[in-house]
Amino acid sequence: MTQEAILGAGWFDEDTATFGDRLAGARDAAGLSQAELARRLGTKTKTIKGWENDQNEPRANKLQMVAGLLNVSIMWLLTGQGEGLDGPEMVESLPTGVEDMLAEMRKLRAEQAQIAEKMGRLEKRLRGALAETS
Incomplete structure (x- = not known):
């Protein structure tokens, strides 16, 4: 993976960043x-x-209101597409191993999101089961 692929135009896209990342x-x-x-x-x-x-x-x-205050589009905040920020410009190369670490962090973030979704579904099932016993 090249430095441009990591830090280029896709910095804030849907596959790389979350709503919170784009907001911050x-x-x-x-x-x-x-x-x-x-x-x-x-x-x-x-x-x-x-x-x-x-x-x-x-x-x-x-x-x-957030989109207006921050001068970005609502669509960009939600998906990373549309009027928003570009990624940071890099003028020097990344140290050895950083690209791999960034890729691993993205993978872990995706796994974390999947786990959070599963936990939410399980919690909903648990609440339903508890409501049935009441």
Whole structure:
């Protein structure tokens, strides 16, 4: 895998980054702290942290406000496609082994997302089973 493939145009795409990654990147590019973005949106800093950590997602009205404040499209925030940020420009080569580590991190992130989905389904089944016994 080349450095360009890792850090080029696909930096914020759907396969590489999550909604939270894109939100954090756009917030940083806008020069806002989590607290400042929260204040401007009328939410708590904890809410912004949850969005950036992919623990929850904003409602449609807040998503529209976020996109406007950060000067990116809603579609870019959700999928990485559309008007948004490019990846960082690299002027030097990566140290030996970094490309492999980045690839492994992407793989682990994908596996983590799958596990989280499975846990959510299991929790739903468990709640259903517990409701039946009540």
